[in-house]
Amino acid sequence: MQGFYPTRFKDKCHPGFFRELGQLTLSEIGIGTFGGEPKNIVDDKITRTCVAAVRNGINVIDTSPAYRFHRSEKAVGRALEQLAGSGLREDLILLTKAGIITTPSPRISTAAYAEQELIPAGVLPRQMLGTVYSLSPTYLDFSLQRSLKYLKAEQVDIFLLESVELIAERVSPDNLLLLLEQAFSFLEQCVAAGTIRYYGISSHSGLTVAPTEKGHLPLERILRAAGESGGDNHHLRFLQAPLSLGDLRPLNTVIDTPRGKLPLPEAAAAYDLNFLAYMPLAQGQLVDNLPVELAASFPECSSDALRALQFVRSTPGVSHVSTGMRNQSHLEENLQLREYPPTPPEIWRQLFT
Numbered sequence: 001m002q003g004f005y006p007t008r009f010k011d012k013c014h015p016g017f018f019r020e021l022g023q024l025t026l027s028e029i030g031i032g033t034f035g036g037e038p039k040n041i042v043d044d045k046i047t048r049t050c051v052a053a054v055r056n057g058i059n060v061i062d063t064s065p066a067y068r069f070h071r072s073e074k075a076v077g078r079a080l081e082q083l084a085g086s087g088l089r090e091d092l093i094l095l096t097k098a099g100i101i102t103t104p105s106p107r108i109s110t111a112a113y114a115e116q117e118l119i120p121a122g123v124l125p126r127q128m129l130g131t132v133y134s135l136s137p138t139y140l141d142f143s144l145q146r147s148l149k150y151l152k153a154e155q156v157d158i159f160l161l162e163s164v165e166l167i168a169e170r171v172s173p174d175n176l177l178l179l180l181e182q183a184f185s186f187l188e189q190c191v192a193a194g195t196i197r198y199y200g201i202s203s204h205s206g207l208t209v210a211p212t213e214k215g216h217l218p219l220e221r222i223l224r225a226a227g228e229s230g231g232d233n234h235h236l237r238f239l240q241a242p243l244s245l246g247d248l249r250p251l252n253t254v255i256d257t258p259r260g261k262l263p264l265p266e267a268a269a270a271y272d273l274n275f276l277a278y279m280p281l282a283q284g285q286l287v288d289n290l291p292v293e294l295a296a297s298f299p300e301c302s303s304d305a306l307r308a309l310q311f312v313r314s315t316p317g318v319s320h321v322s323t324g325m326r327n328q329s330h331l332e333e334n335l336q337l338r339e340y341p342p343t344p345p346e347i348w349r350q351l352f353t
Helices: 004-008 040-054 071-083 110-118 137-151 173-193 219-233 264-270 293-297 304-313 328-338 345-352
Strands: 018-021 024-027 029-032 060-062 093-098 156-162 196-202 236-242 254-257 260-263 274-278 318-324
Touching: 004 024, 018 318, 024 029, 024 093, 024 318, 029 040, 029 328, 040 060, 040 071, 040 328, 060 318, 071 137, 093 137, 137 156, 137 173, 156 173, 156 236, 173 196, 173 219, 196 274, 219 236, 236 264, 254 264, 260 264, 264 274, 293 304, 293 345, 304 318, 304 328
Parallel strands: 029 060, 029 318, 060 093, 093 156, 156 196, 196 236, 236 274, 274 318
Antiparallel strands: 018 024, 254 260
């Protein structure tokens, strides 16, 4: 049962740092585990930083089996072992993904992995896009069970279908709808079984590419598939996409909603979805040398990295932002954002005038 975190850290965080999203309480900022070579030294850094982040008020860990050949999930699992008995584990939000077929080592091909692991598990060749991607319920079940094992957990709080545009590029809109309905129906069964709490879509480009281009993921079809699978009370509640000062695609993607035409993050909110941003520092490209004018908009921030992160956190419609923090110094810097609230919308919007 969540509730310990906001109380424990109330003297260190501004009042809105923890946000209620459905039945989940998420810190505004989460720790991402994408980057780094597949080496033990990086694994250890991820484990240590995850433990330190959770002990300092960041309760969201964003990972995926596709990150670093399964190693990031395993590193997170070791962090959870260290947190056992601390009283912090119950408030931790685990986010992982599925869809991309990745091997446990760069020395193993996906074709060999499919032959050795997936086909014996019941994932048929026709259910895979080559040997690189699958949305079939059989594969999603295989991936989820593997993730639970690596994470040493009985439940994932947020389970995202990753890079669905890879399928959308190759099938018709009707077939895409059918594949999503099958996947969502399986995920609704997982919710009922207690292995996941909510699910959604994580996309690098599909949610923001033009409708006339390959790989477009129409929000209307995604919601229709969820409704067909889970009814009005379906558990599709999250969309994730990159957003940064260097990547404004979600803000330039305007969608028709019951509240009128809105940018993607606000459109998500209009449909009772939560928008999760990632890559706010554009994989390290925005940690310095930003225009000096930004300092006036974010006077509370002591570095360009914090200004870039504050920009994303303050974007209207953004519910949460995850960012990579492999080093203790990165964590300590980002923890400064606990102390002050997002930039007010009227000041944030002045950046575009």
